[in-house]
Amino acid sequence: MPRKVNPPPRGIWKQVARVQRLGLSGGMAGKGGPWLAVGIGAWGLQRLRSMAVKEDEILLREPLAPGETMTIRHQTTTRAEAAAEQKRLQREGKQLQQQAKAAEKAAKEARRRLSRAEKRQRAAQEAQAEAKASRRTRRRRS
Structure with missing residues (x-):
């Protein structure tokens, strides 16, 4: 992996780097413990x-x-826009579920209101359609 190249420090960090260099070199050269402590402190600031x-x-x-x-290229939609779109899609999904539920309820109510004769007639039509479909599948198989 390539080595990370750090840009030269600017502003106050340039001064912190200088204090670190002087403190560590002075402390190691035997000028005293306080210089070494200053150098270590500056080094710690830079690491933080x-x-x-x-x-x-x-x-x-x-x-x-x-x-x-x-x-x-960068993605043009922001996180806020994506979240708003997702909420909108969820609302539409709920509305579609409610509409489907209402349609199912209306169909059930319509079936309930049919007279006995209409129910027999509808059952006969469904049976006839089912028989026709099964004949088609038998013809295709043979």
């Missing part, structure tokens, strides 16, 4: 900063030959 900074994630690493191009 490096742990807190989010690193960019490398998704693709590929060499490009001369004349080749690479197109980088």
